[in-house]
Amino acid sequence: EMLHSVVSFRGVPMAKMNVENWEPVEYFQARHDDVVLATYPKAGTTWVSEILDMIYNGGDLEKCQRDTIYNRVPYMEIRIPGMPSGVDQLELLASPRLIKTHLPIQLMPESFWEKKCKVIYVARNAKDVAVSYFFFHQMVKALPDPGPWDKFLADYMNGTVSYGSWYDHVKGWWEKRKQYGILYLFYEDLKEDPKREIKKILHYLEKELSDEVLEKIVHHTSFQVMSKNDMANYKTIPNDILNQTNTAFMRKGEAGDWKNHFTVAQNEAFDNQYQEQMLGTSLHFRTAI
């Protein structure tokens, strides 16, 4: 049961396993050419990490078919039983490293800011994240059983799920984007025009690719293609850690799927909370495209 528990860590609900030995994360040694991809869970992390991996491999598909967990884009703070920790994996990687994290900005290791690393944040609208996170909780053995949808939605709205409140996360990263030179992207924009958004990423990374390679990346990272890619689906993770019997990791990949899950009453309650929580911020989301 210990495996399933979420504990409050510096005020943020976090999977116990990930925070029990925090020192390696706290004192993580960033390198100046590290590229960090930060997200609240289910915001499109895997999608953008695939884009980044392809950019850094110049569109070479073969190089992008290495094992997801061990070689590609490790999650810094995540520990999976029987596997090296995210930090241990990262320390073995050659530069330039691509690093994923779900940490709220206040828990980020200082080293990334000291080294002035490039950091890309991807945000996705709160309602689709709630639905996607609900299905994800049914797959991941290290997360608590979500129970029925209405119970999970209440936990999500209360900010008691792993990585805490969606509001705190997206706002926290938004507020620091200028200070730290963070590229802040939206899942819905990527859905609308992936090529435009990938160009934004290239510009931010000061990289240039031919139009041919760009098109290749757009194609390879489309939902249609990625959902058939075992690496992108984390098929190398054993079933007892990530169970994809009932739902695939690449579940639906749409903007606005929340409409198939929220009741009218749930939606009203959510909209009320949303207005309260987002009052006064310049951060705006689209709930569908």
Ligand code: A3P
């Ligand atoms: P759904 O559950 O709504 O389908 P993360 O990688 O942060 O865990 O996010 C997973 C979500 O991103 C899932 O959402 C998944 O289907 C979606 N996703 C992954 N790859 C995608 C792609 N190429 N295009 C659109 N959505 C994608």
